[in-house]
Amino acid sequence: MLVELGHYALILAMMLAGAQAFFGLAGPALGRERWRAAAASTACGQFVFVALAVGVLVHAFISNDFSVHYVAENSNSALPLFYRVTALWGAHEGSMLLWILVLTLWTMALLARSRHLPPTFAARSLGVLGLISFCFLLFTLATSNPFTRVIPAVPDGNDLNPVLQDPAFAIHPPILYMGYVGFSVSFALACAAMIEGRRDQQWAHWMRPWTVMAWAFLACGIALGSWWAYYELGWGGFWFWDPVENASFMPWLIGTALIHSLAVTDKRGLFKSWTLLLAVTAFSLSLIGTFLVRSGVLVSVHSFAADPSRGIFILALLVVMIGGALALYAWRAPLMKSSAGFDFISRESFLLFNNILLTIAAAVVFGGTLAPLIADTLGLGTLSVGPPYFNPSFLVPILPMLALVALGMHARWRRGGLGEAPRTLLLALGAALVLGLALSLGVYAHPLTLTPVGATLGVWIILSSLIDPIGRLRRGLKLPASVAGMSIAHIGLGVFVLGITFVQSNTIERDIALKPGESAQLGVYQFRYDGGQDIVGPNYEGFRGKVSITRNGAPVSVLFPEKRRYWVQGTVQTTAAIAPAFNRDLLAALGEDVGAGAWSLRLQYRPLIRFVWIGALIMAIGGVTAVIGRRQRGYAADGARLPLAAAAQPPPPGGLR
Amino acid sequence: MTPRRRRLFWVLGIVAGVGLAGGLALRAFRENVMFYFDPSRIAAGEVKPGQRFRLGGMVEQGSLTRTPGSLEVRFVVTDFKHQVPVRYDKVLPDLFREGAGMVAHGRLDASGTFIADEVLAKHDEKYMPPEVARSLGQGGASSAAMPASGASAR
Numbered sequence: 001m002l003v004e005l006g007h008y009a010l011i012l013a014m015m016l017a018g019a020q021a022f023f024g025l026a027g028p029a030l031g032r033e034r035w036r037a038a039a040a041s042t043a044c045g046q047f048v049f050v051a052l053a054v055g056v057l058v059h060a061f062i063s064n065d066f067s068v069h070y071v072a073e074n075s076n077s078a079l080p081l082f083y084r085v086t087a088l089w090g091a092h093e094g095s096m097l098l099w100i101l102v103l104t105l106w107t108m109a110l111l112a113r114s115r116h117l118p119p120t121f122a123a124r125s126l127g128v129l130g131l132i133s134f135c136f137l138l139f140t141l142a143t144s145n146p147f148t149r150v151i152p153a154v155p156d157g158n159d160l161n162p163v164l165q166d167p168a169f170a171i172h173p174p175i176l177y178m179g180y181v182g183f184s185v186s187f188a189l190a191c192a193a194m195i196e197g198r199r200d201q202q203w204a205h206w207m208r209p210w211t212v213m214a215w216a217f218l219a220c221g222i223a224l225g226s227w228w229a230y231y232e233l234g235w236g237g238f239w240f241w242d243p244v245e246n247a248s249f250m251p252w253l254i255g256t257a258l259i260h261s262l263a264v265t266d267k268r269g270l271f272k273s274w275t276l277l278l279a280v281t282a283f284s285l286s287l288i289g290t291f292l293v294r295s296g297v298l299v300s301v302h303s304f305a306a307d308p309s310r311g312i313f314i315l316a317l318l319v320v321m322i323g324g325a326l327a328l329y330a331w332r333a334p335l336m337k338s339s340a341g342f343d344f345i346s347r348e349s350f351l352l353f354n355n356i357l358l359t360i361a362a363a364v365v366f367g368g369t370l371a372p373l374i375a376d377t378l379g380l381g382t383l384s385v386g387p388p389y390f391n392p393s394f395l396v397p398i399l400p401m402l403a404l405v406a407l408g409m410h411a412r413w414r415r416g417g418l419g420e421a422p423r424t425l426l427l428a429l430g431a432a433l434v435l436g437l438a439l440s441l442g443v444y445a446h447p448l449t450l451t452p453v454g455a456t457l458g459v460w461i462i463l464s465s466l467i468d469p470i471g472r473l474r475r476g477l478k479l480p481a482s483v484a485g486m487s488i489a490h491i492g493l494g495v496f497v498l499g500i501t502f503v504q505s506n507t508i509e510r511d512i513a514l515k516p517g518e519s520a521q522l523g524v525y526q527f528r529y530d531g532g533q534d535i536v537g538p539n540y541e542g543f544r545g546k547v548s549i550t551r552n553g554a555p556v557s558v559l560f561p562e563k564r565r566y567w568v569q570g571t572v573q574t575t576a577a578i579a580p581a582f583n584r585d586l587l588a589a590l591g592e593d594v595g596a597g598a599w600s601l602r603l604q605y606r607p608l609i610r611f612v613w614i615g616a617l618i619m620a621i622g623g624v625t626a627v628i629g630r631r632q633r634g635y636a637a638d639g640a641r642l643p644l645a646a647a648a649q650p651p652p653p654g655g656l657r
Numbered sequence: 658m659t660p661r662r663r664r665l666f667w668v669l670g671i672v673a674g675v676g677l678a679g680g681l682a683l684r685a686f687r688e689n690v691m692f693y694f695d696p697s698r699i700a701a702g703e704v705k706p707g708q709r710f711r712l713g714g715m716v717e718q719g720s721l722t723r724t725p726g727s728l729e730v731r732f733v734v735t736d737f738k739h740q741v742p743v744r745y746d747k748v749l750p751d752l753f754r755e756g757a758g759m760v761a762h763g764r765l766d767a768s769g770t771f772i773a774d775e776v777l778a779k780h781d782e783k784y785m786p787p788e789v790a791r792s793l794g795q796g797g798a799s800s801a802a803m804p805a806s807g808a809s810a811r
Contacts, residue, residue, distance in 0.1 A: 388685070
């Protein structure tokens, strides 16, 4: 009975989403105030009913209600309670429900902060969000209803996929979706601005914090996913250029470009139509990502069961939403002309380069991700595109971008070059060269030519990000949150670059068969296999090996990699054991019993791999710092840095901060 | 510089940059894209000598042999019309087994043995990679073989 209530709640939510779309868009267009006001209340109602539906499904999982098809497929009475809850997003239907829940959460957040927006603008944004929500609710109810019953009920469930039974996985999808779906707010605000035909750049000021928050969530989500794949999939890779990974990475790249172009639009009123296009693109890529993951057109590590009808539905949805937004853009963008100019060496031109290079990078990823699909459709054969394409092609636009980051941070707006920064910057570059070369030739000697380049760039970006904050603090000036946030995010980028550089060039990986007592040497570390024993877990059985690691005879760590066989699905899973440290990870994974008492083992040494995820986390922290500080300090603090821009555009009465 | 010339300079610069990046990406793409072949197409001589490609098919029952105490394994991949012997000397994935579908990356040696440098066996025992399903002439029926639970180990 309760399950049917959940189903009805979802249907009601869809009706309310439709009403929200109608009132939000038609109200302001026809000048009906009460319709306009109804957009807010229908949005609240929609949230309540979506939350109710999610609550019902969670309850079905907790109470082991195997008469619900989705629960029977993805849970089991032996599954620990925690994973019974997270199994909610363990497969397609529940993921869609989570997508919608996150969308309504963002809608509520926008509503809560919409007091400072012009009422018609807020209503239109809510209307666009309602339209998106309506489409996704329709999709879920029509093709992937999580509340379908199986009659008669099955005695026990099919269990959650073992690779998903993991704490990081529990939080990875919600955080990733917070980012993915968060771009819907930027999209809605962009659409509202275009519908209204606003000629000013006020909308950019309102859009900024939302975009930065979504971007920060997405960075965390991607990093979490990469970390999870690293230790849970068992083989120690952290990025495979897998279609699903690319699907989240492309919106992030465009989102990064959007943040930077929003800065120009907000401060200077330039790049208006380009910013709008980026906002539309970022969300479109989120939708395409959903399409890629959910329709099963691309086989990947993550692909769920494929269903052609879903694919066609999502494709239709994509065409309508992206096509609609682009048509709106084609109609309204010519209004958004800006006449101001800027010098060749100015903040604007650096940000322009940033945008061009990031867009190229996103296009490179996009091409590689969709090429197999296109070739297959055109009958050009079945092909696959892997790291040998992505790695070098991605570096082509990204390396110059990294080189420009350190300079661009110090460029003045409009005209005036780099101010007093060049000398300090050169000093920082010198220091970075020395440090980078020392790191890449001394500590991590390696023949790759790109290693010293990456190391120098990473250090230079970090040093350059510190110049401004240190200078301000030494002069006893306040550090505005926007500057602090930007510096933190760029330091994160530098840390990330250092991590990627050394993990790519200095990783040692060996597959080897070892008998108990035999050992293998990886760099300075010696891995000794000490045999193992059979084990039994709550819902699996398996074998646990023991690997002792020493460095020059001194013990470093003892690892217990496992091979598990889960009873319900009969799946075999490798559980790698990792000895993490600040500056390196040591990993051991069991292959199989190769006979003669030996086991095959995969052993790895990965330097600075933690920097990759820590860097992403620091970037996100930077973004959040800028947004939170902005709320407290308000527009004046931002404007104070830029008397010119502030004079050109009087501060708004409030605004979304 | 007049504004007009400056704009021309900008546009030219951007076009050159985009063109360069596009050209390099295309080159990397052409050199690194991997085509898929099944044993029948290999038997028909469609593979160029030394070309790195993806081989897909079923692991033939009873064909898996292992050199005791080492990583080296040999097995035969079949599409039930032709067979290709495969040699591999790294850790096999969890879901690899006889009678199940698999995809391997590598090259043919002079004797016609496929030297694999990567073997992928995704999904569970009922699953067959779509290309393999097509090779085996089951076409659209492959979706019936797809598991309801899907994410695979790598």
